[in-house]
Amino acid sequence: MKISQRAQSVPPSATIAVTARAKELKAQGVDVVGFGAGEPDFDTPEYIKEAAVKSLQAGQTKYTAAPGIPELRQAIAAKLQKENGLAYTPEQVIVNLGGKHSVYEAMQAVLDPGDEVILPRPYWVTYPETIKLAGAVAKVIETDKANSYKLTPDQLQAALTDKTGMLVLNSPSNPGGFTYTPDELAALAKVLEGTNVYVMSDEIYEKLIYGDTKFISFAALSDDAFSRTLTLNGFSKAFSMTGWRLGFTAGPLDAIKAMGRLQSHMTSNPVTFAQYAALRALGPEANGAIETMRVEFEKRGKVMADRLNAIPGIECAEPTGAFYCFPDVSSHYGRTIGGAKVADSMDFAKVLLEQAKVAVVPGAPFGCADNVRLSFACSMEQITKGLDRLEKWLAE
Ligand SMILES: Cc1ncc(COP(=O)(O)O)c(C=O)c1O
Structure with a gap:
């Protein structure tokens, strides 16, 4: 039986593939150090789990309104007002089934076939595929390593055409942990004034910022920015709720209503008791729970970047946000290590996993073949062990 062209055009997620292979080895009893996963190693805070249990016990087990329960939309609108x-208004907020779903549905709602989407490289692996699934075309922009791989106003200006439908921004970023400064974002916003270009601002790592890094929502830059921005966020990373599948989008009323129409046919509401737990997640305990994790991530990110930079032939910018290091390892390409040829980032990740039992994600699916991604959402002990192994493996 046939498989649609659409489905055939989409490869499986590279990050999920690496994590799956590492899990397979672990299941065979192999001692693998996993730097592949894009999820916090902390459990969901207890007060949120309790809220879900209470919700189930109270019989909150039926359908809700497709765009989410009004109380949660209201609480998200209040969070966006207070913190961002x-x-x-609550009508300008929709609760989706994970941040990934927010990205997919937002693109489905506002892009037409042939529209161009400006996508700075490196990018999160899911963006090119969701752009393709919307029938649109990714216009990938080469960014400069010396500028922490960030899009400049001149590059944005040069990329604009009368077909441009959207600019995708992700700060703090996956895979790099890079963050734009408020001034850098303001300069990009200025370029878009007078255009009909949406900005998808993926702010899922908003809470995970380090050092003196400042976070600002793109939509907060000006009235013009507010009117063109789809602000995406979710509960997965900040609240360690990856398995709960809860994301949200806020933006122009027409766009959010369009997402609501799609959602009403594609998925209906996000899981009912998870929404009640999310409501509680945003309550008074939120800041304490997030800060504990943030402080720990900051320490780990520093240690990982320092250790990586101490390995000959590896260059790594210290992450200013998220929980990833994205070192350039390309000076090792062309070598033969432990009898295996390491020609590119795919080989690097594969051979490293098979020989040294360390899981990293190749940079190629993120648009940067010189790099690999290491997540520091794991214990300090695992970081030390994995980097000892990486160092030894490269010294062969
Ligand atoms: C940049 C970015 N956006 C969105 C998401 C989606 O998160 P989820 O679907 O788990 O809520 C991720 C997850 O890896 C991400 O890295």
């Missing part, structure tokens, strides 16, 4: 300075 964004005056969205």
Whole structure:
């Protein structure tokens, strides 16, 4: 039986593939150090789990309104007002089934076949595929390593055409842990004034910022930015709720209503008791729970970047956000290690896993073949062990 062209055009997620292979080895009893996973190693805070249990016990087990329960939309609008300075009404907020779903549905709602989407490289692996699934075309922009792989106003200006439908921004970023400064974002916003270009601002790592890094929502830059931005966020990373599948989007009312129409046919509401738990997640305990994790991630990111930079032939910028290091390892390409040829990032990740039992994600699916991604969402002990192994493997 046939498989659609659409489905055939989409490869499986590279990050999920590496994690799956590492899990397979672990299941065989192999001692693998996993730097592949894009999820916090902390459990969901207890107060959130309790809220889900209470919700189930109270019989909150039926369908809700497709875009989410009104209380949660209201609480998200209040969070966006208080923390981000964004005056969205609850009707301008939709609760989705994970941040990934927010990205997919937002693109489905506002892009037409042939529209161009400006996508700075490196990018999160899911963006090119969701752009393709919307029938649109990714216009990938080469960014400069010396500028922490960030899009400049001149590059944005040069990329704009009358077909441009959207600019995708992700700060703090996956895979790099890079963050734009408020001034850098303001300069990009200025370039878009007078255009009809949406900005998809994926702010899922908003809470995970380090050192003196400042976070600002793109939509908070100006009235013009507010009117063109789809602000995406979710509960997975900040609250360690990856398995709960809860994301949200806020933006222009027409776009959010369009997402709501799609959602009403594609998935209906996000899981009911998970929404009640999310409501509680945003309550007064939120900041304490997030800060504990943030402080730990900051320590780990520093240690990982320092250790990577101490390995000959590896260059790694210290992450200013998220929980990833994205070192350039390309000076090792062309070598034969332990009898295996390491020609590119795919080989690097594969051979490293098979020989040294360390799981990293190749940079190629993120658009940067010189790099590999290491997640520091794992214990300090695992970081030390994995980097000892990597160092030894490269010294062969
Ligand atoms: C940049 C970015 N956006 C969105 C997501 C989606 O998160 P989830 O679907 O788990 O909520 C991820 C997860 O890896 C991400 O890295």
